[in-house]
Amino acid sequence: MMINRVACVTTRGAANIKLPLCWVQQRKLHLSNGKRTPATGMVATVFGATGFAGRYVVQTLARVGCQVIVPFRGEESSYTHLKVLGDLGQIVPVRYSLRDPSSIQRTLAYSNIAVNLLGRWWETRNFSYDDVHWKAASDIAQAASEVERFIHVSASCVSTDSPSPWARSKAYGETAVRKILPNATILKPTVLFGDEDRFLNKWARISRDYPFIPLVNPDNLIQPLYVMDLAKSILAALGDEATIGKTYELGGPKYYTWEELLSMITYTARSEKKVFVVPQAALMAAARFIELGRKPLFIRGEIPHWNQDVVTPKDSLNPLDLQIKPTPIDSSLMRICRMYRPPLIYDEPEEISIHKFETGKNAYV
16 A cells, blocks of 8 residues: 555544645544544564653654554663554554564564664674664664555764774665665654653753863864654654655754854853863773763764765755654753753853854755
8 A cells, every 4th residue: 555645633632734645545533632642553572662752753753643552672761752643552562672683573564664763872792883873764664565655763963984993884774775775764863852862962961070071173064953854854754655665854843053053052051161172082082981971971983974064965955854843952952951951050041042043054055
């Protein structure tokens, strides 16, 4: 069954979301103001659902009536926060193993849609970058050969000759998915920000806890994308057959230099720490010891990736081609960074917010 038409329906919490017409015709939807989410009969398996971006994707799919299969490999507590994002029986956790292709196949047994969000910033004794970003992506693509739509989320500005092993593994995984499933839709976000992110929270924490803020190249550009815009882009891609087999570069509405962005973060967090430019080799040497801690803030595998402009390439397909208007970083900056303020000024009124800064250039003009 190929999705070939879309209908615009209004659902609770998701106004004017485009859904494939066959989803709507499959079961009568009561879209007035009921207490329960209307069901479409569609089933989506979301790999990486227990991660940062996963909760937003699960929520977005559940709100339009999809039953969401949540593969997990850890403890039951890893998915409990997702259960409340849908009605009773709508969010279905299924235990699986990345090294067991049959268990991957089992999570896709009844699914019309598969979304791969798997990613890892640091390597562990059990899984390397290649295990997660390349081999697992290949195995999932193989198992999803009979699924109607496959969405693979990679990363922007990655290549097979990158000095960053994290970026190389992402590029190899993307290439493998495209070879196995030519009709897959690939989304490549720049860097995601949101309430539980590893971007604004990371740098606000550094500005609070570190004696200074280390930075390799303050003039490099970065174009942050709101995590909910990624979730909306996935839903938009599923609702439009024109996206089949295409690759989209997703970035926010503005790009900034690292110096501009860190100035905004430190101002909002009320930090007086100074930014010091350090050689990449020095930061890599320090990261060797920082990685020994839990949830390290600097990782050798990713540092070379950020020592470049992480922006969407010109003339590439972008969020506007998916009818998504990117959300500016202003929307989350105050809410997240104030958590890292000194206690005495935590509730200090923010009259001018970040409008003090005339920074950032429009990315889509």
